[in-house]
Amino acid sequence: MVLVYSDNKNLTIEILSKGSELAREIGEKLITVIIGKNDEKLADEYISYGSDEVYIVENEIEFFKSEEFSEILEKIIKETSNNYILIGSNKNGKELASRLAGKIDAGCIIDCSNIYLKDKKVTAERTVYSGNAIAIEQFNSTPGILTVSSKVFDPLKKDEKRKGNIVKKKYDIEETSSKIIKVKEMQSESVNVEDAEIIVSCGRGFKNKEDIKFANNLADTLKGKTIGCSRPIAADLKWLSEDHWIGLSGHKVKPKLYIAAGISGQIQHIAGMRDSGIIVAINKDPEALIFKSADYGIVGDLYEVLPKLATALKNKIG
Numbered sequence: 236m237v238l239v240y241s242d243n244k245n246l247t248i249e250i251l252s253k254g255s256e257l258a259r260e261i262g263e264k265l266i267t268v269i270i271g272k273n274d275e276k277l278a279d280e281y282i283s284y285g286s287d288e289v290y291i292v293e294n295e296i297e298f299f300k301s302e303e304f305s306e307i308l309e310k311i312i313k314e315t316s317n318n319y320i321l322i323g324s325n326k327n328g329k330e331l332a333s334r335l336a337g338k339i340d341a342g343c344i345i346d347c348s349n350i351y352l353k354d355k356k357v358t359a360e361r362t363v364y365s366g367n368a369i370a371i372e373q374f375n376s377t378p379g380i381l382t383v384s385s386k387v388f389d390p391l392k393k394d395e396k397r398k399g400n401i402v403k404k405k406y407d408i409e410e411t412s413s414k415i416i417k418v419k420e421m422q423s424e425s426v427n428v429e430d431a432e433i434i435v436s437c438g439r440g441f442k443n444k445e446d447i448k449f450a451n452n453l454a455d456t457l458k459g460k461t462i463g464c465s466r467p468i469a470a471d472l473k474w475l476s477e478d479h480w481i482g483l484s485g486h487k488v489k490p491k492l493y494i495a496a497g498i499s500g501q502i503q504h505i506a507g508m509r510d511s512g513i514i515v516a517i518n519k520d521p522e523a524l525i526f527k528s529a530d531y532g533i534v535g536d537l538y539e540v541l542p543k544l545a546t547a548l549k550n551k552i553g
């Protein structure tokens with residue numbers, strides 16, 4: 236069987252599309268796991284996105300803890316003889332996957348960028364060396380665990396008529412030695428670059444924090460309103476919060492339109508936005524690497540180009 240779990244609904248739905256392809260190819264059932272509340276509506280939704288069966292594990296656990304969640308998954312995997320386990324590759328998911336791999340003695344491939352069958356073996360690709368190479372990996376035995384980040388796979392079309400089973404479970408979980416005392420939400424500007432359709436992104440080509448208004452103005456004109464940035468803008472200069480940070484160590488995005496202004500195009504930035512629909516690069520250096528990844532390139536000073544582009548678009552689209 237193939238099992239899918241993530242604590243993030245959207246990520247679960249994305250992984251279900253690859254999970255159902257895999258399950259179909261190896262002729263097995265696709266199971267999704269919900270841990271926490273008895274949420275039958277969510278279970279139905281997972282079925283309409285490709286799951287054959289949904290396990291709802293009701294419990295009182297208030298916060299995610301990999302010790303407890305991995306114990307629950309271990310029990311389900313043993314009951315259902317799962318061969319492949321697909322886990323959402325967010326922070327919790329990565330911790331969960333590696334702990335679970337230790338518990339069930341499974342191989343674990345983190346951050347897969349593709350999963351397919353080759354010579355009848357489940358094969359995964361993942362980018363390594365900061366995006367400079369792709370490793371192709373297979374398991375020597377089952378079970379095997381694969382983690383997948385958001386925006387790697389597109390969800391299947393929702394099919395409300397799809398039928399599946401809902402199985403309700405309760406497990407007694409052993410008390411673990413660690414305890415969560417407090418969970419503090421990260422300060423954020425409620426920006427969700429991962430779901431944005433249009434992103435105007437700022438790099439080190441901006442001289443001051445105030446100048447980001449030029450990017451904001453263009454984003455407003457495009458009715459996109461989402462601002463992204465390269466690592467130095469969020470991590471070093473702190474002109475924008477980390478919610479905006481795009482790249483290998485930031486967010487992975489897949490908008491319809493990505494405009495990169497004053498960004499050189501280092502591989503670590505490209506790793507986070509290369510799947511965008513149309514990429515427009517604005518850079519004053521004609522040799523800038525970003526142009527290699529761009530569909531449209533504007534060689535020029537962003538201080539001239541951004542306002543002119545915003546005005547031209549305003550005239551065109553109103």
Ligand SMILES: Cc1cc2nc3c(=O)[nH]c(=O)nc-3n(C[C@H](O)[C@H](O)[C@H](O)COP(=O)(O)OP(=O)(O)OC[C@H]3O[C@@H](n4cnc5c(N)ncnc54)[C@H](O)[C@@H]3O)c2cc1C
Pocket residue numbers: 365437438439440441464465466467468480481482483484485486496497498499500501502503504507517518519520523535536537538
């Ligand atoms: C392990 C690791 C992980 C990393 N993860 C990430 C990540 O997730 N995301 C990320 O972005 N980076 C990441 N980096 C950093 C990455 O290598 C680059 O250093 C970074 O992306 C550079 O940011 P930048 O393009 O904004 O700045 P720069 O490389 O300094 O480029 C600035 C660009 O602006 C252009 N420019 C200057 N003035 C103007 C102007 N007036 N008009 C137009 N163009 C102008 C310049 O020609 C230049 O091309 C990572 C690095 C490492 C080692």
